[in-house]
Amino acid sequence: MKARLTAYAGLQLRDYFLGRAVAVIVATAAATWAYASTRGLTLSVFDSAGGIDARDRLEHAFEFVLATFAFIAAAVAAQGLVARHRARAYDRLLFSRRMRPVRFYGQGFVAAGIGAVMVATAAAELYAVAVHPVSVVGVAGYVALTWLTIGGLAFALSTLTTFHVPLLGLAVGADFVLDHYSSGHGATDAATRVIGVVQYFLPPAHVVAALREPFARGLVVEFHELAWPVVFGIACLTVAVVLLRRRPFAS
Amino acid sequence: MIELSHVSKTYAPSFGHPARALDDVSFRVAAGEVVGLSGPAGAGKTTLLSLVLGHVRPSSGSVRVDGIEARRFVEREGIAYLPQPLALPGRWRVADALTRLAMLSGIRASYTRQRVDAVMRELGLYDARRVRVKSLTRDGRTRLGLAQAILGDRRVIVLDEPLEGMSANSLDRLRELIVRLRAFDRAILIASRDTAELQRITDRVTIMDRGRVRRLGTPRPATPVDIETVFHLVMHQGGEHVLAVFPTAISLGRSTFAVRVHGVAPLNRGLKELLDRGALLASVAPAHAAVDSSALAILNEVGT
Numbered sequence: 001m002k003a004r005l006t007a008y009a010g011l012q013l014r015d016y017f018l019g020r021a022v023a024v025i026v027a028t029a030a031a032t033w034a035y036a037s038t039r040g041l042t043l044s045v046f047d048s049a050g051g052i053d054a055r056d057r058l059e060h061a062f063e064f065v066l067a068t069f070a071f072i073a074a075a076v077a078a079q080g081l082v083a084r085h086r087a088r089a090y091d092r093l094l095f096s097r098r099m100r101p102v103r104f105y106g107q108g109f110v111a112a113g114i115g116a117v118m119v120a121t122a123a124a125e126l127y128a129v130a131v132h133p134v135s136v137v138g139v140a141g142y143v144a145l146t147w148l149t150i151g152g153l154a155f156a157l158s159t160l161t162t163f164h165v166p167l168l169g170l171a172v173g174a175d176f177v178l179d180h181y182s183s184g185h186g187a188t189d190a191a192t193r194v195i196g197v198v199q200y201f202l203p204p205a206h207v208v209a210a211l212r213e214p215f216a217r218g219l220v221v222e223f224h225e226l227a228w229p230v231v232f233g234i235a236c237l238t239v240a241v242v243l244l245r246r247r248p249f250a251s
Numbered sequence: 252m253i254e255l256s257h258v259s260k261t262y263a264p265s266f267g268h269p270a271r272a273l274d275d276v277s278f279r280v281a282a283g284e285v286v287g288l289s290g291p292a293g294a295g296k297t298t299l300l301s302l303v304l305g306h307v308r309p310s311s312g313s314v315r316v317d318g319i320e321a322r323r324f325v326e327r328e329g330i331a332y333l334p335q336p337l338a339l340p341g342r343w344r345v346a347d348a349l350t351r352l353a354m355l356s357g358i359r360a361s362y363t364r365q366r367v368d369a370v371m372r373e374l375g376l377y378d379a380r381r382v383r384v385k386s387l388t389r390d391g392r393t394r395l396g397l398a399q400a401i402l403g404d405r406r407v408i409v410l411d412e413p414l415e416g417m418s419a420n421s422l423d424r425l426r427e428l429i430v431r432l433r434a435f436d437r438a439i440l441i442a443s444r445d446t447a448e449l450q451r452i453t454d455r456v457t458i459m460d461r462g463r464v465r466r467l468g469t470p471r472p473a474t475p476v477d478i479e480t481v482f483h484l485v486m487h488q489g490g491e492h493v494l495a496v497f498p499t500a501i502s503l504g505r506s507t508f509a510v511r512v513h514g515v516a517p518l519n520r521g522l523k524e525l526l527d528r529g530a531l532l533a534s535v536a537p538a539h540a541a542v543d544s545s546a547l548a549i550l551n552e553v554g555t
Contacts, residue, residue, distance in 0.1 A: 003355045011351060089338045093399070096304050096325060096332035096409075097355050248322075249306045 003099035005107060012108045016115035020076045025119070028069040035064050058132065059217070066120070066139060067212040070146035071205070073116035075168055077151035078158040081108045086250040087162050101248040102241055109155050113147040135218025142215035145226065146208055148233035153203050156240040159247070172205040179206035204228045252407065252438040253280040253303055258312035260298055260462075272298040274462040275312070280438045282406075285429060287449030288442040290459035296442040297335075299459070300411050303440065304330055316407060324407075329356070331405040335412035337396040341385030345376055348384055349398055356403035370398045373505075374424060389416030397428065408432060408439045414448055426452055427507050430483050430536050482518060482537055484508045489530025496521045496528070506533070 035041070041061060044054070082105050085091040095101055117140050124139035150172065157164035181187055182195040199206075208229050214221050260273040273295045280286045288296050301307045302314045305322025316324035324330070339348050349367045358366050371377040374394040379387065387395060393416055400408065413425055429452050432439060443449050449456045458466045484493060486506045493500050493508045501509045512518045522532065 002357045004357060004360070005355070007360065008351070008354050011354075089334060089336075090340075092301075092304070092306050093332065093334050093338055094355065095306075096330045096334075097352075097403070098326060098329035098357060099355065100326055 003097050003104075005099060005103060009107050009111055012111040013115055015080075016112050017119075020073075020079055020112065021115055021119055024069065024073045024076060024116070027072050028065060031068045031072075032061075032065050035061065035068075055132065062127065062131075062134060063212045063216050066124075066142060066216050067146075067209055069120060069123075070116070070143045070212075071150060071172070071209075073112075073120075073143065074146045074150035075154055075165055075172075077112040077116065077147055078109055078155040078164065081105050081155075081158060082244070083158040083162040083164055089250075091249060095248065102244045105155075105244060106241070109151070113144065113151060116147055117143050134216050138215040138218045142212060145211065145215075145229060145233075148237075149208050149229040150203055150205065150233075152233035152236035152240070156236040156243070159240050159243040168203075171203050175199060175202040175205040176209075178202070204232055252282045252284075252317055253278075253440060254313075254315045255279070255299070255302065255309075256313050256315075258299075258302060258309045258314055260295075260302065260307065261310045272462055273302075273309075276459075276462070276464050277312075278457060278464060280440050282438055283433075283435045284455075285433055285439040285441070285453045287446075287453035287456035288440060288459060289444065289446040289449050289456050290465070291444065293461070294459040295462040296459055297411060298462075300409050300440070300442055303407075303409055304332060328407075329403060329405055331400040331403065331408040333393075333396040333400045333410040333413055335396075335415060337392045339384045339395070339399075341383060343384050344381050345384065345387070345395060346371065346380035348395065349402065352399045353402045358402060366402060370402055373401075373428070374398045375421070390418045390421050393417055394421055394424070397425070401428070401432065406437050408437065410439070410441045412443055413441060414443045414445045422448070423503050424505075426483070427485070427503060427505060429453075430485060430507075430534055433534075433536065480512060480514070480518075480537055482510045482512065482535055484510055484535055485533040487531040487533040489525065489528060492525055492528045492530050496524045 039057070039061070041057065082091075082101075085094065091101065094104065120143040121136055121140045124134055124136045128134050128136060150168070153171065154164055154168045157167050161167065178195045178199055182192045187195070207225070211221060211225065211229075213219075255276055255278040258273055258276045258278075259271065261269050261271045263269040276295070276299065278299070288299065290296055298307065302309055303316065303321055305314075305320075305325045308322075314321045316330075317328075319327070343351070346367060349370065350363060353363045353367055354360075368377065371380055374397055376391070376394055376398055379391060382391075384392070384395065393413060397410070397413060400410065414422065417425065429439065429441075439453075441449060441453060446456060446458070457464060483503070484500075484507065486493065486508070490502075490506045490508070493510070494502075497508070497510045497512070499511050503509055510518070510521070512521070518535075522535070525532070
């Protein structure tokens, strides 16, 4: 009797909504509150009489919230899957059944991506109706892109270590720091070139972060702008699949 | 059905010295057999089971199940497996956990509820069906582990320490379960430190120590015809006649009786009388495996 994995995907999606989605929403809300506090945003920005300046601040705030949500959702997309199952030896119980780890975990990871896109789409739809227009399709696309690029790396790391979330945080943080340094006025040409090479080994988080604005506003994004994040994400997922096939269990 | 041939397994950690868990182990469980695997902690029992389930690969030698590489067999057919400890998310409720695992065991959607209920009743978990896994007693967790293992109808069953923390009642259930699961095309492998109980519920017990097989259990000799033996009778119908025919019989519950007789002749006379009274038997099996003196000597030697 083959495992009914397709039917099980519904439970994986439900687990996502009851667990990780709640954590992502809470973390995003906390980040939004911090952003609003540091930028001095008040409820007056929602006032339609606030003019262009208020609308501009609101759009930037929305884009910040979108990027924060997308990055956190991607970081936890692989949470509770491979690494935790291995740490608790749950994988041994699961895969004594007639199924393959690649399929089970791949499906769990996809369910997390779908869940994140659904949450973001619903929130964007509400926001577009209640506050000001945003591209709901663009929001969904942005969350999916972040899931692929950042989540893909999280998934690959989770097949190697239980510390995949902190490691991911370090890698993403390093990319942002290097990007900030190289785009600043203090960096020499030589340093910028070296940093450019180093960044190819890090997740292109700065590229993904910069895409939040065109996605949220529904602007056309050229394929070459997407190429690096998409290729990086696909490469990470390929590595994850190979690792899961070669080393399906912890030992 | 399960065949390990000259298997060695060395764990090589990134830091520290390699540890040899199994050393040139050859071992076989045929279809229709219930085999026990005993030995002290660290003897290599769990490593051996992990090899059979394809969780780890042997460093040398081969592990085959039904003629194919172990992991391929698991992915093709699946193995009923009780791990120790039972690793299930603590927030799940008993019935939910079994429903999920039934789905992963490939049980049809329309049959899942019925199967889960039947398994919960069989292992005395029905009243605890809404209890969270983390709130179960050790005994309850072991029964849940057994329940999830037998959800599907597998040809190979591997139980790791099923006797751990079991109450007397649960032990009776386990004995009944083993009797029920025994089938001509099924291999059952049970690992436990409780050698005495393994002797009762299995056909033979293989003893391991420090990664080596110290004694391969030999098939239990045919039940002696002239000594007192306990048989387990599982009745399909007419259980009420058992005490009339076998006055010393003890009811173990769930239509199962322990019958003590002197040899097979009085057993067969009694069975005939039961059938004449309209009773129908589901199974008859000796409850106690024979323990030969050499096995006992080795048990003493390895200190189990």
